[in-house]
Amino acid sequence: MTMKRLSLQRLVQQEDLNFLLTNRVPRIALTRFMGWFSQIRHPWLCRLSIAVWRQFTDLDLSEAREQRFESLHDCFTRQLKEGARPVDGDPAVLASPCDAIVGACGPVAGTTVFQAKGYPYELRELFGPSQDTRTFENGQYVTLRLTSAMYHRFHAPADGEVQHVTYLSGDTWNVNPIALKRVEKLFCRNERAVLRLRLDSGQPIALVPVAAILVASLRLHFVNLLLHLRYRGPNEIACRARCLKGDELGWFQHGSTIIVFTPPGFSLAEGIQTGARIRMGQALMRLPQVPSPSTS
Template sequence: MKPRRWRERLLLQEDLNFLLTNRVPRLLLTRWMGWYSQIRSPWLTRLSIAVWRLFTELDLSDAKQSSFTSLHDCFVRELLPGARTFDADPAVLASPCDAIVGACGAVAGTQVFQAKGFPYALTELFGGSELAETYRDGCYVTLRLQSSMYHRFHAPHDCHVEHVSYISGDTWNVNPIALRRVERLFCRNERAVIRCRLSPDGPPIALVPVAAILVASIRLHFLNVLLHLKYRGPNQIPCAADFSKGQEMGWFQHGSTIIVFAPRGFRLCEGIVPGQPLRAGQRLMLRP
């Protein structure tokens, strides 16, 4: 096939993907998915999982359960003991989740990228300039959870959670096609900014789970509320929760993205490049 025709076909496929996953009533579809996923019916769940597998490489071989009574149970499935091992090196910040690495590298002042040519400001993502200054010239990694992946996320290091900022928003798809077309996408979508400090009295880090279309909720185990599109506050939530490295912190009800930020002096581990698949617990960043 001639290069020009190949590029035209690729653009047509991208246009169709963007149309089907974004030019729809996103908020309504997301709320509907939240309702549908909670229906407890073994036969409907088996049928839904079979359809799901037509579009994704869903692997349930390491799941603790062998059958599910609802799609929600499958989305937030636990794994067999030992299925994920966290790097024990205290100098290592581990990946909090299974993911595909997206944009990553050095923070340029207080600006980072969601995709090549699509920058966004930390001030807008975090909802304030004070926290953005904490990560000036720091380090970041975008971790994209595909819908078929394990959806729980864990502490990347021994840490103390100090504060959560919940920012309601849209539910754009966060796949690479949308990231190349929608400016400041992460700043538009629903998200939670989790402020942590490495124990004891160590440097700060921030985890930013970003929701997307069909993601009906973000569950954080240290909060007694479920963060979702109908949540009405409070939006600034002081916390005091301690986690050991690898301890579960919460989950998405579907796939989405977690962006990890560390201050100046941290650097990416070898092999952390866009497109690299990771499992929770693998090496992500190195402390100074």
């Protein structure tokens, strides 16, 4: 890493400056501009943009299936080489749906969840008024933050069925730790979707992808819609989409956050704690243990 690049990264990591540059700006306008700019198909412009991007992040494209991109969008939503993300095959394990840095995680305190120390929010505020959240009261949750340089596609954490999607429009605050310590109920303010799944083992889980500045578009394979800031379709989207563990469910246009919710009985997998780095397919939680049938 060059001294110039290191100096740039240290500069943007200063809390006050980072918060100013990524939040005290016209967030939605910049996000819409980025959506337009990233779709420009021009190899020279794409290479230049990636070179600038690398000055601020540890972007690693060595695992990408393709090494040449026509647009920034193609780079953001890149697929990986076959076998780059082995998926934990243990049926008692809920696999991570994405590459991420683990944020706040642990038990849901009744109906209260924490985005950061001292910053609680309620399940119903995140899921929206139409959703029954009682299933996840006193359950477990894990916040998974995708940085801009990470692989941006997300996958099924277990065998099951996607049964419903709720889309909630909102803002595009940055979702990095600096903003999470300053903006109350940030996840409940940002654009997001709630994906309700039922596992083959019978338990319901929820994945909540949350948008952020420069990223407010979500593509899901099982509904023929692009969910974004200009979306004006129905907020409640019923579906019945069969998925196997590790199947790709969709992708973000840039980087953001996915919050995973489970009912009581699940437990965090070994090593899952705030600040840990995890890859898609690694163990995230363990399913409740089913008592063995008694023998007479």
